[in-house]
Amino acid sequence: MNIFVFASTYASYNSYRPEAEIFIGLARLGHKVTVMTNAGDEQRARYLEAGVKVMDGEPRRKICFQSIKKIREELKSTHYDIVYATNSKTIPNAGFACIGFDCKFVVYRGTTGGLYRHDPSAYLTILHPRVDGVVCVSNAVKEDVLKRVWKKKQNVVTIYKGHDIxxxxxxxxxxxxxxxxxxxxxxxxxxxxxxxxxxxxxxxxxxxxxxxxxxxxxxxxxxxxxxxxxxxxxxxxxxxxxxxxxxxxxxxxxxxxxxxxxxxxxxxxxxxxxxxxxxxxxxxxxxxxxxxxxxxxxxxxxxxxxxxxxxxxxxxxxxxxxxxxxxxxxxxxxxxxxxxTELSSKQTAVNYAEYFQQLLER
Known part of the structure; x- marks a missing residue:
């Protein structure tokens, strides 16, 4: 698979590491992974070591025309099977950028509450009409999301964010x-x-x-x-x-x-x-x-x-x-x-790869 990730990393490497290791794990499983973010030196070195392509860029706001344009240029130049976005700023920009492209758009949800059908801002993120699948960090989050989404409920899944001892x-x-x-x-x-x-x-x-x-x-x-x-x-x-x-x-x-x-x-x-x-x-x-x-x-x-x-x-x-x-x-x-065993970062990468493949086959 060819996977494009849009992520924000305004945090210490320690706090972002479980997420970064998912993308690294996918690359080590043989998939082509591109990550668009503003990576710190340590994080960038980890990505490059694993063969992950790094593009500089993070959204300044929920609708960032510069980010949308940059993603669309990348999608035009390279066919991606999966586009994955991880938070309230990257999701709307990646969602609009994906319009018109033949790829599956997947988003991450890490909290319960705060997602309502009557809230217009929800349609910029989890309820964005371009969304094909939602990865939830726990079953509690999944249950909350399932109450809100209108379609493709079978594509809402739980994948625990693994760690490494x-x-x-x-x-x-x-x-x-x-x-x-x-x-x-x-x-x-x-x-x-x-x-x-x-x-x-x-x-x-x-x-x-x-x-x-x-x-x-x-x-x-x-x-x-x-x-x-x-x-x-x-x-x-x-x-x-x-x-x-x-x-x-x-x-x-x-x-x-x-x-x-x-x-x-x-x-x-x-x-x-x-x-x-x-x-x-x-x-x-x-x-x-x-x-x-x-x-x-x-x-x-x-x-x-x-x-x-x-x-x-x-x-x-x-x-x-x-x-x-x-x-x-x-x-x-x-x-x-x-x-x-159950909550290892390697297993998380495998679970992501299997889920992405299932989306492509449906």
Whole structure:
């Protein structure tokens, strides 16, 4: 197959790597892959090493005539079987560029919620009339999309975004720079500070965890020091043991240093990257029932899955891991085996190739 990918990569290489490795994996399976993006040096080197053609260019807006023109010129010069776009800016531009060309146009969906038939902007992305197929990052996302699409429902599929255990042979970072003593038990939340991420719920849970004297909470992400979080932190009995780092490029090293990753989200999750990273890094997880996390974490076996908006449930599971390190060790082994087998990046590339081939045959 000849595959054209339009992707935005305004993020650290670590955060974009699972997606980039899909395209690299497709090339290593023998398919011709072109990626149009603004790749960093490390990412570009990985692409070129695998034989992926790289074109410079990212959309400035949802309708970027420069991007549309550039894609159309490429589609005129080379026949592509598949055109694949990955986010709210690349999808509409690639969709308009594909009009009049004999290729299958496939899009990616990574979140639940926010997709409505009455919303005109939805017809620029997932509901774009040119879309032939939708790849969803989890079954939770797939179920949400199926409620909204008008046609070709059989072409809406779930493909988990795989990882590689070798990515996570990193050195745990000392947390002393955040005034966390080496012998502490540390819970980490590594998320964006949107309301849907449930940080307020996690901060409420600290009221029930304060008696664990060497327990610390590390909040990694933008704007955690702003309202409403700053007030919630100030009012917590653990306020001197809650540490706000801001945005970091060394999130894997911080997760590896922690004793438990907590994902307290209340809505909108697809398949949280931090959960997958924790599985590979050897850090137990406590997640909520929203989104696709519960599809890869087996409750009470490979992690804990708790109801949304329940600080009590979160506190109970953190305290349980605090007192039962042997349970944490068992969870780590299960999760790392799962990353190596069911959720590997190589398997993800195979799943994409099979799905693209099925689209072409229908």
């Amino acid at each position: 070798n990515w996570y042979h990193v050195t745990a970072k000392s947390l002393t720079e955040f005034d966390i003593p080496d012998n502490s038990f540390t819970a980490i939340c590594a998320v964006n500070s949107r309301p849907s991420k449930g940080i307020s719920v996690m901060l409420e849970a600290t009221h029930q965890l304060a008696s664990l004297e060497n327990l610390h909470l590390l909040l990694v992400g933008r704007n955690m020091d702003k309202e409403p979080f700053s007030t919630l932190i100030a009012n917590s009995p653990m306020k001197d043991r809650i540490h706000v780092t801001g945005y970091r490029y060394d999130v894997p090293e911080l997760i590896k240093s922690a004793n438990v990753l907590v994902q307290p989200s209340i809505s909108g999750e697809g398949l949280p990257r931090a959960v997958m990273e924790a599985m590979g890094l050897g850090t137990p997880v406590v997640i909520t029932t929203t989104g696709g996390g519960k599809e890869v974490i087996e409750n009470n076996k490979s992690g804990f899955v708790v109801p949304i908006k329940s600080p009590t449930a979160i506190a109970e599971k953190i305290e349980y891991l605090y007192h039962h390190p042997e349970v944490a060790e068992a969870m780590i082994k299960i999760n790392q085996h799962k990353i190596q």
